[in-house]
Amino acid sequence: MANETAKEENILDELTALAENKEYRALKDRLAELNNADAAEFLESLPAKLLPVVFRTLPKAPAAEIFSYLSQTSQERLINVITAEEASKIIDELNVDDAVDALEELPANVVKKILRHTEADTRRLINQFLNYPDDSAGSIMTAEFVDLRQEMTVSQAFERIRGVGLDSETVYTCYVTDNNRRLEGVITVRRLFLSDLAAPIKDIMDTDIISVQTTVDREDVAKMISKYDFLSLPVVDQEERLVGIITVDDIVDVIREEATEDIEKMAAMLPSQRPYLQTGVLELAKNRIVWLLVLMISAMITGHVLDTFQSSFLVMPLLVTFIPMLMDTGGNAGSQSSTMIIRGMALSEIKLADAGKVLWKEIRVSLLVGFILGLVNFIRLYFTYGYGMVGLVVALSLLVTVVIAKSIGCLMPLLAQLLRFDPAIMAAPLITTMVDAISMILYFNIARVLLGL
Amino acid sequence: MANETAKEENILDELTALAENKEYRALKDRLAELNNADAAEFLESLPAKLLPVVFRTLPKAPAAEIFSYLSQTSQERLINVITAEEASKIIDELNVDDAVDALEELPANVVKKILRHTEADTRRLINQFLNYPDDSAGSIMTAEFVDLRQEMTVSQAFERIRGVGLDSETVYTCYVTDNNRRLEGVITVRRLFLSDLAAPIKDIMDTDIISVQTTVDREDVAKMISKYDFLSLPVVDQEERLVGIITVDDIVDVIREEATEDIEKMAAMLPSQRPYLQTGVLELAKNRIVWLLVLMISAMITGHVLDTFQSSFLVMPLLVTFIPMLMDTGGNAGSQSSTMIIRGMALSEIKLADAGKVLWKEIRVSLLVGFILGLVNFIRLYFTYGYGMVGLVVALSLLVTVVIAKSIGCLMPLLAQLLRFDPAIMAAPLITTMVDAISMILYFNIARVLLGL
Numbered sequence: 055m056a057n058e059t060a061k062e063e064n065i066l067d068e069l070t071a072l073a074e075n076k077e078y079r080a081l082k083d084r085l086a087e088l089n090n091a092d093a094a095e096f097l098e099s100l101p102a103k104l105l106p107v108v109f110r111t112l113p114k115a116p117a118a119e120i121f122s123y124l125s126q127t128s129q130e131r132l133i134n135v136i137t138a139e140e141a142s143k144i145i146d147e148l149n150v151d152d153a154v155d156a157l158e159e160l161p162a163n164v165v166k167k168i169l170r171h172t173e174a175d176t177r178r179l180i181n182q183f184l185n186y187p188d189d190s191a192g193s194i195m196t197a198e199f200v201d202l203r204q205e206m207t208v209s210q211a212f213e214r215i216r217g218v219g220l221d222s223e224t225v226y227t228c229y230v231t232d233n234n235r236r237l238e239g240v241i242t243v244r245r246l247f248l249s250d251l252a253a254p255i256k257d258i259m260d261t262d263i264i265s266v267q268t269t270v271d272r273e274d275v276a277k278m279i280s281k282y283d284f285l286s287l288p289v290v291d292q293e294e295r296l297v298g299i300i301t302v303d304d305i306v307d308v309i310r311e312e313a314t315e316d317i318e319k320m321a322a323m324l325p326s327q328r329p330y331l332q333t334g335v336l337e338l339a340k341n342r343i344v345w346l347l348v349l350m351i352s353a354m355i356t357g358h359v360l361d362t363f364q365s366s367f368l369v370m371p372l373l374v375t376f377i378p379m380l381m382d383t384g385g386n387a388g389s390q391s392s393t394m395i396i397r398g399m400a401l402s403e404i405k406l407a408d409a410g411k412v413l414w415k416e417i418r419v420s421l422l423v424g425f426i427l428g429l430v431n432f433i434r435l436y437f438t439y440g441y442g443m444v445g446l447v448v449a450l451s452l453l454v455t456v457v458i459a460k461s462i463g464c465l466m467p468l469l470a471q472l473l474r475f476d477p478a479i480m481a482a483p484l485i486t487t488m489v490d491a492i493s494m495i496l497y498f499n500i501a502r503v504l505l506g507l
Numbered sequence: 508m509a510n511e512t513a514k515e516e517n518i519l520d521e522l523t524a525l526a527e528n529k530e531y532r533a534l535k536d537r538l539a540e541l542n543n544a545d546a547a548e549f550l551e552s553l554p555a556k557l558l559p560v561v562f563r564t565l566p567k568a569p570a571a572e573i574f575s576y577l578s579q580t581s582q583e584r585l586i587n588v589i590t591a592e593e594a595s596k597i598i599d600e601l602n603v604d605d606a607v608d609a610l611e612e613l614p615a616n617v618v619k620k621i622l623r624h625t626e627a628d629t630r631r632l633i634n635q636f637l638n639y640p641d642d643s644a645g646s647i648m649t650a651e652f653v654d655l656r657q658e659m660t661v662s663q664a665f666e667r668i669r670g671v672g673l674d675s676e677t678v679y680t681c682y683v684t685d686n687n688r689r690l691e692g693v694i695t696v697r698r699l700f701l702s703d704l705a706a707p708i709k710d711i712m713d714t715d716i717i718s719v720q721t722t723v724d725r726e727d728v729a730k731m732i733s734k735y736d737f738l739s740l741p742v743v744d745q746e747e748r749l750v751g752i753i754t755v756d757d758i759v760d761v762i763r764e765e766a767t768e769d770i771e772k773m774a775a776m777l778p779s780q781r782p783y784l785q786t787g788v789l790e791l792a793k794n795r796i797v798w799l800l801v802l803m804i805s806a807m808i809t810g811h812v813l814d815t816f817q818s819s820f821l822v823m824p825l826l827v828t829f830i831p832m833l834m835d836t837g838g839n840a841g842s843q844s845s846t847m848i849i850r851g852m853a854l855s856e857i858k859l860a861d862a863g864k865v866l867w868k869e870i871r872v873s874l875l876v877g878f879i880l881g882l883v884n885f886i887r888l889y890f891t892y893g894y895g896m897v898g899l900v901v902a903l904s905l906l907v908t909v910v911i912a913k914s915i916g917c918l919m920p921l922l923a924q925l926l927r928f929d930p931a932i933m934a935a936p937l938i939t940t941m942v943d944a945i946s947m948i949l950y951f952n953i954a955r956v957l958l959g960l
Contacts, residue, residue, distance in 0.1 A: 089715060091735045216700050225697050226679050226738075243696060244678050247669050262542060280763070282544045283756040285679075285738065302755050303736040306762065310733070313766035314850055317773070321846035321935065322839055329856040330847050335868060339875040342843050349839055350880055356831035364824045371817045374827055378809035378943050381831060385838075386775055386802055386936050390795050393774035394783050397767055403782040415788060422792040427803055482774065482935050483839050490831050 069096050073108050082111045090116060094123030106135045118147030121156070127332045129156045133164065142171030145180070149223050151196040151304065154183045158193075159327075191275050192268030194308065195289045195298030200228040202255055204238060209251040215243070224301050227286045230259050235295040237263055237288055265290050268297060275300055276308045277402060316400055320393065320481035322349060349487050356381075356490040363498040366507045372441075373501055376448050377494070383427060384455040384493040385486030391416050391463030392485045396477045399467060409468050416464040417457065424456030447501045454500075455493040462488055522549050526557050531564045543569060547576030559588045571600030574609070580785045582609045586617070595624030598633070602676050604649040604757065607636045612780075644728050645721030647761065648742045648751030653681040657691060657709040661702050668696070677754050680739045683712050688748040690716055690741055718743050721750060728753055729761045730855060769853055773846065773934035775802060802940050809834075809943040816951040819960045825894075826954055829901050833950055836880060837908040837942040842935030844869050844916030849930045852920060862921050869917040870910065877909030900954045907953075908946040915941055 065088075072081040085093050093112075097105055097120065109132055112120060121129065121144050133141050133156070145153045145168060157165050157180065165184075169177045179197055186192030200222050202211050211228065219225040228246075230239035239259030249258050265288040266275055279287050279302055289298045315325040322345035326333050360367075360377075367373045395412060398404035404412065428449035435445035463485050467477035501507060518541075525534040538546050546565075550558055550573065562585055565573060574582065574597050586594050586609070598606045598621060610618050610633065618637075622630045632650055639645030653675050655664050664681065672678040681699075683692035692712030702711050718741040719728055732740050732755055742751045768778040775798035779786050813820075813830075820826045848865060851857035857865065881902035888898035916938050920930035954960060 087715065089717065089735060095734075212700070219697055219700050225700065244672060247665070247672050247678065262540065264542065280756075280759045281548075282542060285755075302738075302759065303733075306733045306755070306759060309759065309762050309766075310854065313762075313770075314854070317766075317770060317846060317850050320770070321842050323843050323846070326847075329854075330851040331857060331861060331864065331868075335871045335875070338847075338868070338872045342840075342872070343876050343879055346836060346839055346843075346876060346880060347883065350832055350836045350883070353832040353835040356835075357828040360828045360831065361825075364827075367827065368821065368824055371821055372814075374817075374820065374830075375810040375814045377827075377830060378813065378834065378947070379803055379806040381834065382806040382809075382936075382940060382943065383799060383803045385939070386799055387795070389935070390774050390776050390799075393770060393776070394779075394791075397770050398783040401763065401767070401782075404784060408784060411784065415784075415791070418788045419791045419795065422788070423796050423799060426796055427799060430800065430803070482842070483835075486838070487835060490835065494831070 065092075066096055066099055070100065073100060073104050078108075078111045081108065082113075085112065086116070090119045091123050094120045098125060098128055102131065106132055110136075114143065114147065118144050122148055122152040125332065126155075126159060126328060130160065133160065133168070138167040139171050141168045145169075145172050146176050149196045149198050150176075150179050150183055150298075151194060151223075153180055154193070158184060186268055189272045190268060191266045191270045191272060191289050191300060192298070194272050194275070194304050195268070195300045196223045196304075197298050198222045199286070199288075199296075199299045200225050201296070202228050202230045202241070204230055204232070204254070204256040204259070206255045207251065208246050208249050208253050208255070208258070211241075211246055211255055212251075223299065224286050227284070227299075229288055229296055229299070230255055231296050235297075237265060237290055237294065237296045239263065240288070242285075263288070265296075266300075267292065272308050273312050276305045276312065279305045280309070312400075316396070316478045319476065319478035320396065322346070322481070322483040345483065349483050352484075352487045353490065356487075356494055359491050359494045363494070366498050366502060369507050370501075370505065372444065373498070376451075376497070379431075380448075380451055380455055380493050380497055381486075381490050383452060384459040384489040385482065387420065387423065387456045388459035388463035388485040388489045389482030391420075391460040392467055392481055395464050395467045396481060399471060399477050406468060406471055409465070412464050412468070413461060416460045420457040420460035421453075423460075424453035427456060428453040443505055447497075447504050450504075451493065451497040451500050454496050455489065458492055458496070459485070459489040462492075518545075519549055519552055523553065526553060526561050531561075534561065535564045535566075538565065539569070543572045544576050547573045551578060551581055555584065559585055563589075567596065567600065571597050575601055575605040578785065579608075579612060579781060583613065586613065586621070591620045592624050594621045598622075599625050599629050602649045602651050603629075603632050603636055603751075604647060604676075606633055607646070611637060639721055642725045643721060644719045644723045644725060644742050644753060645751070647725050647728070647757055648721070648753045649676045649757075650751045651675045652739070652741075652749075652752045653678050654749070655681045655683045655694070655708055657683055657685070657707070657712070659708045660704065661699050661706050661708070661711070662704040664694075664699055664708055665704075676752065677739050680737070680752075682741055682749055682752070683708055684749050688750075690718060690743055690747065690749045692716065693741070695738075716741070718749075719753075720745065725761050726765050729758045729765065732758045733762070765853075769849070769931045772929065772931035773849065775799070775934070775936040798936065802936050805937075805940045806943065809940070809947055812944050812947045816947070819951050819955060822960055823954075823958065825897065826951070829904075829950070830947070832884075833901075833904055833908055833946050834939075834943050836905060837912040837946040838935065838939030840873065840876065840909045841912035841916035841938040841942045844873075844913040845920055845934055845938045848917050848920045849934060852924060852930050859921060859924055862918070865917050865921070866914060869913045873910040873913035874906075876913075877906035880909060881906040896958055900950075900957050903957075904946065904950040904953050907949050908942065911945055911949070912938070912942040915945075 069084060097108060100108060198221055200215055200218055202214060215225050226243045228241050229237060232238055239261045240263055241255060241259040245258060264282060268289055268291055286299045286301045288296055289300060291297050318325045324341040324344060326341055395404060431452055432445040432449040435441040435448060466480040470477045470480045522537060553561060651674055653668055653671055655667060668678050679696045681694050682690060685691055692714045693716055694708060694712040698711060717735060721742055721744055739752045739754045741749055742753060744750050771778045777794040777797060779794055848857060884905055885898040885902040888894040888901060919933040923930045923933045
């Protein structure tokens with residue numbers, strides 16, 4: 055890959071030089087040789103002011119395709135500098151789902167101005183799509199698919215694919231509908247290839263149809279496509295009429311984005327809409343301050359707990375020095391468990407009904423892990439400093455903390471699910487804060503009893 | 508989705524009842540109606556002892572396909588109870604990549620016994636595939652694809668697809684090779700559909716070939732397929748000969764698994780090989796104890812730091828009560844930053860060269876966030892307890908801690924990348940431990956100066 059990257063960078067440098075020297079003719083020819091995804095990558099790498107100039111040199115058809123590969127930021131930048139007519143031409147060329155992606159974050163008046171110039175059909179479709187809830191199947195589907203009729207033969211089906219194939223997002227799975235656009239069957243091109251040319255579609259189509267409604271969450275769509283290894287999944291409205299399809303390449307992005315969202319939530323942040331480098335300082339700060347404040351205030355509880363044990367650590371200040379280790383280990387042990395459960399639930403590997411099994415497993419793991427950690431500490435304290443009783447207090451506190459941390463860590467995400475919250479919020483930071491207070495109470499009580507403070 | 512799930516559960520219950528009552532005939536008929544992925548899901552849900560019995564009722568062709576959808580645990584369970592001949596028949600039916608998946612975790616002698624009964628071609632291929640490094644393109648590719656020749660016409664290509672299509676993993680992208688199996692071009696079935704039947708492949712194939720070598724990491728393969736929206740990607744050996752293809756449905760799983768691996772590493776665990784509920788207590792404990800020990804021992808450093816400030820907190824025990832809040836907030840602030848950078852690097856949105864930009868952004872965010880957190884604390888301490896000077900100490904310590912935590916949080920993953928470690932290890936737990944010690948040093952020094960301790 056190292057060579058690949060170097061080669062790619064050489065091409066980028068060469069193209070940028072052409073753009074900066076205004077050799078647009080040569081640039082246009084070189085861009086035509088590139089894959090559209092690579093051309094988009096080049097446009098992204100250009101200085102902001104060169105982007106519209108270079109984009110305008112592209113011929114119409116690849117221009118729309120390349121546009122669909124650009125980041126939201128670049129798309130908006132372009133739409134803001136080109137005329138509404140130019141923008142509407144790109145929108146007309148795009149598949150509906152890509153057009154909606156490009157438009158949905160723009161101010162309503164800009165969208166209105168652009169749509170005024172698009173074709174009536176496009177406008178109607180886009181308006182319909184813009185109304186589907188965020189992250190629903192409707193919002194990520196596309197309306198360009200190949201539909202067939204039951205009474206067609208295989209060879210008529212091939213003809214139809216040739217006719218509408220150019221404008222379809224995928225031609226490889228075709229959908230058989232009746233006069234009311236109700237979905238009756240599904241057939242893959244592979245199946246068509248392996249069938250007799252004269253065979254009627256009715257006899258060879260698959261009638262065990264797996265479809266989703268427009269309102270289904272895109273995460274569930276991703277799970278279905280991944281479970282069945284589909285290239286596309288049909289989307290139907292409430293009357294079971296086929297309104298669109300979702301293709302696997304969009305799902306690849308959904309899986310990435312959903313994982314990123316979960317990871318951000320698990321690190322106590324509100325999910326961001328754009329890549330890090332394209333997110334402003336104010337927005338980053340806003341996404342982070344909420345949970346930092348909540349957690350900071352919660353951590354004050356642990357402070358109060360320590361306050362009540364002042365007399366103990368004034369008698370034996372040594373006890374204070376074990377606080378960081380106990381708190382960190384409890385936090386780490388708890389977040390290991392919560393992370394595994396949150397991820398397992400996200401992948402549908404763990405369900406609410408497994409709560410008992412999960413807890414029993416975590417208790418056994420934590421006894422084992424806690425014992426080893428406690429033992430290491432006891433040995434260190436006894437043989438290095440000769441602290442027999444203190445060593446026992448620390449070791450015992452560690453063991454109990456780890457068991458409680460892991461129990462809380464595995465149960466809280468399940469509880470969140472039960473209460474219909476997103477389990478991802480029950481991750482490391484919140485678990486750590488909860489475990490902190492509990493571990494301090496345990497620690498000082500164990501110390502009081504064993505050391506007679 | 509609620510209805511869907513209920514419906515699915517009814518079907519599962521009905522099928523399980525048939526299996527338990529040994530009505531294998533009826534069961535076989537009902538299973539035949541199901542999608543193979545659903546049939547596999549049913550087999551997974553069966554009690555362990557019923558699994559082989561029910562599996563044996565399946566006809567040969569769907570049996571292999573359903574087998575490929577089973578979890579590794581169930582696959583191994585089956586292979587252990589059926590004869591080597593039966594197993595080899597399934598292996599013969601499977602695509603090479605699925606066969607390799609089923610075999611690679613089995614003991615070598617079991618694999619040998621099974622392979623002895625498979626066809627010579629299958630055996631050779633599987634042995635070759637088993638030798639590719641873990642997580643490489645070679646280890647996830649499949650050898651079943653449609654290859655074409657330059658001099659064929661479109662209609663000859665269609666004929667070839669009809670001929671070999673049944674055994675290919677995908678027919679939708681065809682690969683054009685020369686006599687030495689060297690890759691010369693790529694053509695999609697969609698393109699074939701839109702071309703004249705008499706056109707020679709040479710004239711319409713795409714010669715701007717994007718391929719990977721067998722040794723490339725599967726994560727990079729996933730990135731390429733997702734970048735170019737490919738349905739499949741050709742894999743070549745060192746002599747640029749086509750040896751296999753990787754299809755998008757396998758990539759969907761790779762993306763999921765890589766995200767899970769990253770999430771586990773970020774929570775200080777060694778990545779697990781199997782789903783949580785199928786992982787034993789000992790293995791879970793083993794995956795977790797390593798980092799817990801490392802982090803526990805590191806946290807002792809913070810303990811030593813506190814030890815050196817004993818005289819300060821003996822004079823003013825109140826200072827101890829702010830330790831949890833300072834440590835937790837520092838940890839949370841730092842892990843927010845490290846999480847964003849680790850994820851950004853995993854998605855190739857952030858590169859080493861962006862280090863300066865990233866640091867500058869984090870410093871501004873942390874000044875903003877740290878100021879707010881400090882202010883909230885100062886107000887609370889001043890107006891609730893009347894602690895003016897102490898409030899200032901805590902607020903200032905918080906501000907400095909947050910700035911340092913976020914700087915360390917964003918730089919450590921980049922440093923790990925530079926030193927060719929996995930950035931994911933520089934996540935919350937390790938960052939927290941580093942920030943802990945630093946924040947305590949800052950806090951007590953600020954206290955000493957401002958409070959004159």
